[in-house]
Amino acid sequence: MAIRPARNLFYLYLSKNNVSKLRFLSVSSGFLHTHFAEPKKIQDFDVYGHRIPTPPQFSSLWCNQWKKLNLFHFYGHPFSTVVENGDNELEVCDVDVEENECGDGGFGSEKRLNFVQIASRDPVEIYRELRDATKCEKQTRADWDTLIEIFRCFAKSGWASNQALAVYIGASFFPTAAQKFRNFFFRKCKVDVVKYLVSLGPCIEAEKFLFPIFVEFCLEEFPDEIKNFRKMVESADLTKPHSWFPFARAMKRKIIYHCGPTNSGKTYNALQSFMEAKKGIYCSPLRLLAMEVFDKVNGLGVYCSLLTGQEKKHVPFSNHIACTVEMVSTDEMYDVAVIDEIQMMADTHRGYAWTRALLGLKADEIHVCGDPSVLNIVRKVCSETGDELVEQHYERFKPLVVEAKTLLGDLTKVKSGDCVVAFSRREIFEVKLAIEKHSNHRCCVIYGALPPETRRQQATLFNDPNNEFDVLVASDAVGMGLNLNIRRIIFYTLSKYNGDRIVPVPASQVKQIAGRAGRRGSRYPEGLATTLQLEDLDYLIECLKKPFEEVNKVGLFPFYEQVELFAGQIPNSTFAELLDRFGENCRLDGSYFLCQYNHIKKIANMLEKVQGLSLEDRFNFCFAPVNIRDPKAMYHLLKFASSYAQALPVNIAMGMPNCSARNDSELLDLETKHQVLSMYMWLSNHFEGEKFPYFKKAEAMATGIAELLGESLANARWKPESRNGKQQKVVKKDQGETKEQLCLNTSNHRRLQHDTASLALRVP
Numbered sequence: 001m002a003i004r005p006a007r008n009l010f011y012l013y014l015s016k017n018n019v020s021k022l023r024f025l026s027v028s029s030g031f032l033h034t035h036f037a038e039p040k041k042i043q044d045f046d047v048y049g050h051r052i053p054t055p056p057q058f059s060s061l062w063c064n065q066w067k068k069l070n071l072f073h074f075y076g077h078p079f080s081t082v083v084e085n086g087d088n089e090l091e092v093c094d095v096d097v098e099e100n101e102c103g104d105g106g107f108g109s110e111k112r113l114n115f116v117q118i119a120s121r122d123p124v125e126i127y128r129e130l131r132d133a134t135k136c137e138k139q140t141r142a143d144w145d146t147l148i149e150i151f152r153c154f155a156k157s158g159w160a161s162n163q164a165l166a167v168y169i170g171a172s173f174f175p176t177a178a179q180k181f182r183n184f185f186f187r188k189c190k191v192d193v194v195k196y197l198v199s200l201g202p203c204i205e206a207e208k209f210l211f212p213i214f215v216e217f218c219l220e221e222f223p224d225e226i227k228n229f230r231k232m233v234e235s236a237d238l239t240k241p242h243s244w245f246p247f248a249r250a251m252k253r254k255i256i257y258h259c260g261p262t263n264s265g266k267t268y269n270a271l272q273s274f275m276e277a278k279k280g281i282y283c284s285p286l287r288l289l290a291m292e293v294f295d296k297v298n299g300l301g302v303y304c305s306l307l308t309g310q311e312k313k314h315v316p317f318s319n320h321i322a323c324t325v326e327m328v329s330t331d332e333m334y335d336v337a338v339i340d341e342i343q344m345m346a347d348t349h350r351g352y353a354w355t356r357a358l359l360g361l362k363a364d365e366i367h368v369c370g371d372p373s374v375l376n377i378v379r380k381v382c383s384e385t386g387d388e389l390v391e392q393h394y395e396r397f398k399p400l401v402v403e404a405k406t407l408l409g410d411l412t413k414v415k416s417g418d419c420v421v422a423f424s425r426r427e428i429f430e431v432k433l434a435i436e437k438h439s440n441h442r443c444c445v446i447y448g449a450l451p452p453e454t455r456r457q458q459a460t461l462f463n464d465p466n467n468e469f470d471v472l473v474a475s476d477a478v479g480m481g482l483n484l485n486i487r488r489i490i491f492y493t494l495s496k497y498n499g500d501r502i503v504p505v506p507a508s509q510v511k512q513i514a515g516r517a518g519r520r521g522s523r524y525p526e527g528l529a530t531t532l533q534l535e536d537l538d539y540l541i542e543c544l545k546k547p548f549e550e551v552n553k554v555g556l557f558p559f560y561e562q563v564e565l566f567a568g569q570i571p572n573s574t575f576a577e578l579l580d581r582f583g584e585n586c587r588l589d590g591s592y593f594l595c596q597y598n599h600i601k602k603i604a605n606m607l608e609k610v611q612g613l614s615l616e617d618r619f620n621f622c623f624a625p626v627n628i629r630d631p632k633a634m635y636h637l638l639k640f641a642s643s644y645a646q647a648l649p650v651n652i653a654m655g656m657p658n659c660s661a662r663n664d665s666e667l668l669d670l671e672t673k674h675q676v677l678s679m680y681m682w683l684s685n686h687f688e689g690e691k692f693p694y695f696k697k698a699e700a701m702a703t704g705i706a707e708l709l710g711e712s713l714a715n716a717r718w719k720p721e722s723r724n725g726k727q728q729k730v731v732k733k734d735q736g737e738t739k740e741q742l743c744l745n746t747s748n749h750r751r752l753q754h755d756t757a758s759l760a761l762r763v764p
């Protein structure tokens with residue numbers, strides 16, 4: 001028997017056969033499911049209530065009535081514990097059932113009984129009585145005071161506001177409706193109703209009593225508002241996303257889940273099926289990985305094209321394509337599709353792209369590769385879509401061992417084949433500088449702001465044993481995709497800036513990064529992981545020991561067409577307002593969340609003043625890959641959008657640097673320039689080509705800059721920008737860097753300061 005708590009939806013089935021009559025107190029707290037009433041079990045049971053318009057998931061009977069004369073009754077929230085027996089029947093626990101001969105509801109006083117009778121009356125009736133009353137009955141001062149407080153709480157009640165959604169009273173309209181309801185009630189109130197409410201006081205019970213009366217009031221008073229909101233909600237319906245892809249639903253697809261930790265051969269095996277297929281698609285989490293698969297597959301003699309937001313490389317006669325997951329086509333038919341890093345379905349920003357690929361791909365066979373965190377939700381999706389699911393479980397090829405002695409804060413203990421992982425660009429350069437200054441090692445660097453080509457070039461340099469670059473210093477960008485010959489991962493710290501504050505690095509990420517050590521094919525027999533500081537070791541061990549946390553929701557985001565439909569319901573709003581209203585009003589099934597769209601809103605706000613962009617243009621511009629914290633990059637996006645809106649050919653308007661960076665500021669400049677060019681290429685691919693006619697030029701410049709970045713990194717021996725002087729500039733660069741500033745400015749980041757200090761102390 002499983003016990004599960006029920007919230008507002010109560011199921012009940014009486015276990016006692018001798019129950020002949022029932023009454024309910026406080027049942028107004030919820031919906032009573034219609035499956036409940038099995039007349040043969042309860043001879044004289046007659047739920048007395050009425051239907052209210054509710055969304056399908058609440059196709060229930062609203063009940064707040066009780067029958068006279070009873071043997072059993074339920075107090076408070078008796079249904080908050082529901083026992084499910086093996087036959088899937090549901091019973092109310094006996095503990096919640098009290099026998100009572102006298103039928104007074106257990107309150108013991110006649111006065112109280114009257115109140116109780118109020119509670120159990122049909123809210124429609126109460127409402128009509130109030131509505132038809134000509135004036136307010138006299139109340140005491142104290143009762144008024146309590147009443148005012150009760151209505152104040154009602155207007156602020158999250159519970160009531162949520163419940164009101166079920167009858168299409170939106171959250172933004174709820175306070176107005178509650179205010180009008182209060183005015184109505186105060187003009188008409190009756191002594192017995194008031195007394196009952198006052199006896200409850202300002203509490204959830206009072207809200208629950210008032211709510212159905214409020215609903216009646218709203219249904220009569222605000223039919224237009226309800227109709228409009230209903231239309232709006234229906235146009236923001238994201239429930240049943242599997243039904244958005246009818247063609248894929250008509251297919252019986254086979255999903256093969258390659259499930260396991262990092263470095264266990266998941267992608268390798270999926271790619272075997274991909275290459276053997278007549279027609280295949282590989283969906284990558286990163287441009288970098290798409291490029292790598294493109295190269296590898298072509299190298300093995302299978303013609304394969306490349307499609308990312310920025311580049312389209314068509315290989316003649318190819319039937320295979322490697323793309324980034326955002327670019328996947330749900331129109332094309334494939335024999336085999338691979339969706340790599342499927343656990344990214346749960347990513348707060350990009351998760352929707354994986355969900356869409358899984359639900360929408362028209363492929364006979366879909367190989368998904370990832371850790372076990374989304375296995376259950378993929379099982380659920382498959383049962384909804386009717387696809388067959390086959391699970392293949394994997395183990396790591398080589399063991400991962402934690403080195404307990406750590407580096408004790410001493411970076412001179414770094415050895416050949418080590419990868420030091422830091423979570424900000426500044427730390428990366430500090431570590432590189434310290435290692436190169438005080439040892440004979442040379443460092444490659446990999447971090448998110450570098451173009452994929454440069455990251456690959458750095459990875460190749462590190463992997464090649466025949467050069468002096470034998471240590472890697474990297475950010476979490478190293479966690480996915482690259483094949484690196486790492487002997488040992490050393491965490492420089494285990495906390496990072498999450499866009500808001502410094503937090504411990506999530507265990508799943510620690511696992512993913514540590515798992516990079518000891519890759520199959522590398523010369524190391526096992527992978528090692530450790531920390532720079534001894535005090536971080538326990539957290540590292542804890543993370544590595546932790547089983548993968550199960551995810552219970554995955555991301556969704558509306559298509560443009562859905563946003564357009566919704567926009568029709570609220571004309572004259574800005575795109576950012578539209579997104580907010582969509583976010584507030586969209587309906588989702590329990591397995592999905594709406595992906596975060598703050599960055600989209602930020603771009604939408606910036607572009608608001610650009611006249612002449614259609615809604616679709618705005619939607620597309622907002623998805624352009626831009627670092628919203630980099631004002632230079634944002635400025636270029638604004639300029640691109642302005643030219644586009646004026647139907648002018650969009651210019652790159654940026655000079656090509658002619659030498660590699662000589663200091664950190666020049667390096668930052670190269671990074672930004674590359675990002676702007678990459679954005680231009682993306683826009684050129686997402687809008688009509690002739691509007692962005694300088695694609696080739698942008699591509700050539702981007703290649704040149706990536707090379708300059710590679711050269712610059714090989715020679716980089718400068719300090720990252722001074723913390724005082726150019727802090728602002730650095731902070732705007734990317735998330736990781738803002739961490740550094742916070743570390744310096746606030747006292748609760750003592751540990752990082754300590755790390756830096758001890759680094760300075762111990763390095764001779």
Ligand SMILES: Nc1ncnc2c1ncn2[C@@H]1O[C@H](COP(=O)(O)OP(=O)(O)OP(=O)(O)O)[C@@H](O)[C@H]1O
Pocket residue numbers: 260261262263264265266267268269369481483519520521
């Ligand atoms: N059967 C095999 N024969 C030869 N090499 C293999 C085989 N399986 C895997 N490898 C190699 O082992 C390395 C790790 O494999 P793969 O990338 O498939 O792991 P993964 O489980 O996808 O890891 P991650 O989670 O890090 O993506 C790769 O370099 C891959 O080419």
Ligand SMILES: [Mg+2]
Pocket residue numbers: 266267268340341369
């Ligand atoms: Mg993989």
